Amino acid sequence: MTQQSEIRLTPLPSRSNKQLDPQFGRVVTGISASQVAQLDPSSAMAEHIRTLLFTHSLLLFKNKGEIEPASQLAITRVFDPTAPGFYGHESNHSKHTQSVLHRDLSTCPTVPQVQIIGHGFVKEHAGLTNVTLKHPHHKTFHRDPVSQADEDKGITRFYRWHIDAALYDLCAPIATTLHAVSVPKGDWQTVRYDDGSGQELPVPLGGTAFISGATAFDILPPHLKSLAVRTRIKYAPHPYVWMSSARARPDGLGLYHENKELPLTDLPPWTEDKIKILPMLWKNPATGRLHLQVHPSAILEVHVDPLPAGVEAFEKDHYPSGAVISDLNEAREFVRLMQRPAINPEYVYAHDWEDGDFIAFHNRGVLHSVVGAFSENQVRIFHQCNLAAAVDPVGPDQQDIEQYC
Numbered sequence: 001m002t003q004q005s006e007i008r009l010t011p012l013p014s015r016s017n018k019q020l021d022p023q024f025g026r027v028v029t030g031i032s033a034s035q036v037a038q039l040d041p042s043s044a045m046a047e048h049i050r051t052l053l054f055t056h057s058l059l060l061f062k063n064k065g066e067i068e069p070a071s072q073l074a075i076t077r078v079f080d081p082t083a084p085g086f087y088g089h090e091s092n093h094s095k096h097t098q099s100v101l102h103r104d105l106s107t108c109p110t111v112p113q114v115q116i117i118g119h120g121f122v123k124e125h126a127g128l129t130n131v132t133l134k135h136p137h138h139k140t141f142h143r144d145p146v147s148q149a150d151e152d153k154g155i156t157r158f159y160r161w162h163i164d165a166a167l168y169d170l171c172a173p174i175a176t177t178l179h180a181v182s183v184p185k186g187d188w189q190t191v192r193y194d195d196g197s198g199q200e201l202p203v204p205l206g207g208t209a210f211i212s213g214a215t216a217f218d219i220l221p222p223h224l225k226s227l228a229v230r231t232r233i234k235y236a237p238h239p240y241v242w243m244s245s246a247r248a249r250p251d252g253l254g255l256y257h258e259n260k261e262l263p264l265t266d267l268p269p270w271t272e273d274k275i276k277i278l279p280m281l282w283k284n285p286a287t288g289r290l291h292l293q294v295h296p297s298a299i300l301e302v303h304v305d306p307l308p309a310g311v312e313a314f315e316k317d318h319y320p321s322g323a324v325i326s327d328l329n330e331a332r333e334f335v336r337l338m339q340r341p342a343i344n345p346e347y348v349y350a351h352d353w354e355d356g357d358f359i360a361f362h363n364r365g366v367l368h369s370v371v372g373a374f375s376e377n378q379v380r381i382f383h384q385c386n387l388a389a390a391v392d393p394v395g396p397d398q399q400d401i402e403q404y405c
């Protein structure tokens with residue numbers, strides 16, 4: 001049996017994470033992903049592994065060979081033993097063909113909490129036969145994709161910055177696990193932000209980009225920190241169906257405001273009590289840090305509490321008396337003002353996948369996006385798993401509000 005003292009953590013390999021939070025991401029040795037799958041989720045070791053995830057946001061196991069979907073589910077359970085047990089998007093992607101997630105996910109028939117994702121034709125894998133996987137390409141979601149000529153030169157985009165969460169009815173998964181079964185090797189590509197910033201980021205082919213929600217909060221100026229601790233986000237019902245006709249900004253961080261969202265009356269049946277209104281900041285259960293966690297494409301309204309009684313409003317303070325921002329364009333601009341600095345190239349970690357890699361990330365502590373484009377003959381097979389949690393994330397406490405307002 002592995003002892004906690006045998007676990008070793010080393011920094012992530014990276015060519016692009018110049019100003020990453022020093023705590024962000026660790027390679028784990030001394031315990032394998034398969035050994036984590038064997039843990040009793042109520043054991044002290046499982047608790048230790050969870051604390052490592054909450055502290056470092058992303059744990060990488062350099063696994064050799066394939067991990068069975070049932071083991072991946074067991075590992076994912078270690079990170080949330082109280083999860084009821086169903087997939088994080090169950091009520092959304094599988095039933096509604098209009099959902100923007102429908103085309104990206106193929107459910108593993110034997111372990112439905114595991115999704116097979118990737119690219120290319122796969123004759124037989126994990127109970128699926130003759131399936132053609134499609135790596136999400138930004139041209140299916142961005143309003144103004146890069147030209148074919150630029151794509152041929154290796155220019156690409158962040159596809160969609162997001163949290164893995166249904167954001168309607170179900171509670172956001174605590175952790176997502178990603179397992180690279182087969183990774184095609186190819187040249188690095190360049191993410192071009194195309195949002196007026198002139199920014200670019202070199203990324204490995206088909207990499208997964210992550211930013212720390214804790215950093216996203218930490219880098220805000222004081223008056224925006226004061227705003228963030230007072231803010232809650234109301235999400236659209238069935239957000240992935242609602243947004244299906246809308247198109248994204250070129251940096252993948254939110255949608256253009258063109259009134260293309262489906263009218264709420266045209267969505268699959270929904271009820272007000274299942275709509276999610278979540279804090280903008282989610283409190284880390286191990287470190288107490290606040291993570292700026294918003295799915296920018298799914299927001300419907302922004303709700304701001306007033307400054308606490310006795311706190312004097314400064315000139316820079318936004319909404320000192322509180323507000324309900326139901327104008328969608330204004331709500332989006334609000335969230336963008338808060339989130340955009342966090343995707344600056346120096347804060348992005350883009351993982352360069354190798355066959356066998358197994359990553360667990362704190363889905364309530366990071367945002368992530370796929371990047372890149374594969375050619376037709378490149379085959380990529382990944383397994384993804386997350387579980388809807390039992391309870392919603394917790395926001396700032398009274399002490400946080402007093403500290404930042």
Ligand SMILES: [Fe+2]
Nearest residue numbers: 162163164368
């Ligand atoms: Fe995701």
